[in-house]
Amino acid sequence: MQSQLPPKHHVSENGPERSITIRNWTVTSRKLPILSSKEIDDANARLGIPIPEMIFGNNEVRIEHASGWAIKFDALDALDMVDKTGETMLKVAYSQEWNRSRDTSSEDIKDAMKPYDWTYTTSYKGTVVESSQAFSATADNIPLDKLKQPDPILFYDEADLYEDELHDNGASLLNVRVRVMPQRMLLLARLFMRLDGVVCRIRDTRVYVDFETDEVLREYTAKEASYDDVKRRVPPWKAEETGVLMNDPMWVAEQLKVVENIKETVCLQVLR
Numbered sequence: 579m580q581s582q583l584p585p586k587h588h589v590s591e592n593g594p595e596r597s598i599t600i601r602n603w604t605v606t607s608r609k610l611p612i613l614s615s616k617e618i619d620d621a622n623a624r625l626g627i628p629i630p631e632m633i634f635g636n637n638e639v640r641i642e643h644a645s646g647w648a649i650k651f652d653a654l655d656a657l658d659m660v661d662k663t664g665e666t667m668l669k670v671a672y673s674q675e676w677n678r679s680r681d682t683s684s685e686d687i688k689d690a691m692k693p694y695d696w697t698y699t700t701s702y703k704g705t706v707v708e709s710s711q712a713f714s715a716t717a718d719n720i721p722l723d724k725l726k727q728p729d730p731i732l733f734y735d736e737a738d739l740y741e742d743e744l745h746d747n748g749a750s751l752l753n754v755r756v757r758v759m760p761q762r763m764l765l766l767a768r769l770f771m772r773l774d775g776v777v778c779r780i781r782d783t784r785v786y787v788d789f790e791t792d793e794v795l796r797e798y799t800a801k802e803a804s805y806d807d808v809k810r811r812v813p814p815w816k817a818e819e820t821g822v823l824m825n826d827p828m829w830v831a832e833q834l835k836v837v838e839n840i841k842e843t844v845c846l847q848v849l850r
Contacts, residue, residue: 584730584732584760585600585601585760585761585789586600587599587600587601587732588600589732589733594608594609594610595607595608596733596735598732598733598758600732600758600760600789601789602643602644602645602789602792602846603641603642603643603644603763603787603789604641604642605639605640605641605642605733605756605758605763606638606639606640606642607638607639607640607735607736607737607756608636608637608638608639608640608737609634609637609735609737610634610636610637611634611636612632612633612634612635613629613633613634613635613636617635617636618633621633621635621654621657624654624658625654625657625658625660625662626662627657627660627662627694628694628696629657629740630657630698630740630741630742630750631741631742631743632738632740632741632742633653633657633739633740634653634737634738634739634740635652635653635654637652637653637737637738637739638650638651638652638737639651639735639737639754639756639765639767641756641763641765641785641787643792643846645846645847646709646710647706647707647710647711647844647846648706648707648710649704649705649706649707649710649785649794649796650704650705650707651702651704651705651739651754651765651767652705652739653739653740653752655702655705656700656702656739656740656752656769657698657700657740659700659701659702660694660695660698660699660700661694661695661699662693662694662695663693663694696744697744697748697750697771697773697779698740698742698750698752698769698771699750699769699771699779699781700752700769700781701781701798701800702752702767702769702781702783703767703783703796703798703840704767704783704785704796711844711846712844713794713796713842713843713844714842714843714844715840715841715842716795716841716842716843717841718795718841718843719795719797719841720764720784720786720795720797721786724761724762725762725764725786729759729760729761729762730759730760731757731758731759732758732759732760733756733757733758734755734756734757734758735755735756736753736754736755736756737753737754738751738752738753739752739753739754740752744773747773747774747775748771748772748773748774748776749770749771749772749825750769750770750771750772751769751770751771751827752767752768752769752770753767753768754766754767754768755768760789761788761789761790762786762787762788762789763786763787763789764784764785764786764787765783765784765785765786766782766783766784767782767783767784767785768780768781768782768783768827768831769781769782770827770830770831772805772824772825772830773805774805775805775806776804776805777802777803777804777805778802778803778804778805778808778824778830778833778834779800779801779802779834780799780800780801780802780827780830780831780834781798781799781800781801782797782798782799782800782801782831783796783797783798784796784797784798784799791845792845792846792847793843793844793845793846794843794844794845794846795841795842795843796841796842796843796844797839797840797841797842798838798839798840799836799838799839799840800836800837800838800839801831801834801835801836801837802834802835802837803833803834803835807833808824808830808833808834809824811833812824
């Protein structure tokens with residue numbers, strides 16, 4: 579029996595950009611070097627907070643529908659959603675705990691008290707392009723059973739948006755991965771943040787597109803737990819790998835508790 583051929587699609591590459599067009603959809607990724615000094619100054623001015631050590635401000639992953647609807651993921655929009663007041667109760671509690679364990683005269687603690695979330699934790703769910711149809715709440719789940727099918731991957735890419743080592747006391751990294759199959763696609767934007775001795779966080783945004791129905795599902799999940807709770811979950815027989823595991827976003831994500839979950843959908847006009 580002859581296997582079914584994938585639907586007509588076109589993959590292209592133009593300098594830093596790669597894209598695939600399939601049915602009513604185009605997915606584009608753009609990857610460029612970290613920002614220049616001038617671009618960093620402009621970003622600082624726009625955001626009103628110091629930016630991470632490594633920022634790929636020109637990187638972008640975009641999903642577009644033939645109707646004009648689009649959602650994109652980029653570093654500056656993500657950082658614009660970082661708490662710029664530093665007044666959240668969760669952040670204050672963690673800063674006090676971190677303060678007690680370190681020399682309060684150090685530069686690390688001075689930075690901890692700056693009026694912004696210096697861990698760069700963001701609840702970014704992507705930027706829906708202006709005038710695009712808005713998402714609405716749904717109880718529907720992303721169909722994991724379909725994603726587990728052995729479908730051929732027609733397009734895959736990933737792009738880092740920013741990274742910071744939190745003054746050598748942890749890590750904060752936001753990246754985006756996208757894969758396109760013949761009938762569907764999935765994007766994952768993941769923030770991984772580990773502040774040594776204090777807390778681990780994951781902020782996941784998944785965007786699922788069904789090419790048959792032109793329905794988009796978006797799910798945002800926030801997870802976290804104390805650093806010690808996560809460390810205690812390292813199996814005894816892997817004790818020597820503790821450092822590796824604590825720096826592995828996939829492993830850490832499996833150890834954390836869900837603290838927020840938001841599911842949304844938008845169904846676009848199918849063009850024939």
